[in-house]
Amino acid sequence: MFYGAIVWDPWLIVAQIVCLQSLYYVTLGGFTSILVGTRVSRMSLVYFFDYATVTTSTVTGWCVIASFVFSSILGAVYMLYLVERAKKCLDFSATIYIIHLFICIVYGGWPSSITWWVVNGSGIAAMALLGEYLCIRREMRDIPIARYRSIA
Incomplete structure (x- = not known):
């Protein structure tokens, strides 16, 4: 891809956002099922979207926190291949987490836990x-x- 001529392609941007968001949640699901799934009897979306599960007072809460941290690290690797531009990484990262915030608000209300905001x-x-x-x-x-x- 050549970056000399700047072309604004909204469909490309939307496709990149959808791909990154999907990969983020697939990765979060994988890490959550590995780290949290071994500790609880039944997996649920509550570990993705409810701010009360992100806590430092239980081992399960620490596993949820680790899942979010590992997912963000792999999200950076996904951006390397999908976004390919350093100056766009902050925009796409913020978009992923703003969409996640909106989903969390719809699912469980406004996150009132300071731990959730720090994580x-x-x-x-x-x-x-x-x-x-x-x-x-x-x-x-x-x-x-x-x-x-040839070297001459």
Whole structure:
């Protein structure tokens, strides 16, 4: 993809947001089923969207927190392949977490737990910063000019 000519393509942006949001929840579901599923008798969406489950007072709460942290780290890797631009990582990270906030509000009300806000604030920061770091490393790679160039 060439980045010289800036073309605003809203369908591409929407597709990237949908892909990132879907991958985030698939990853969150995987980590939650591994970390929390072994501790509870029945898995539920409450571990995704209810702020009361994000707590430091129980081991299950710490497992939920770890699931969110690991999902944000993998979200940065997803941005490396889907977004490909360091300057867009903060925008896409914020979009993922704003959509998550709206879903949480619809599911369980306004999050009144400070732990929930710290975990999600740390998640957005980790996803944005790690995503920018990975994208910058990719953007700064040398461009191969000639593979079989003779040395004279």
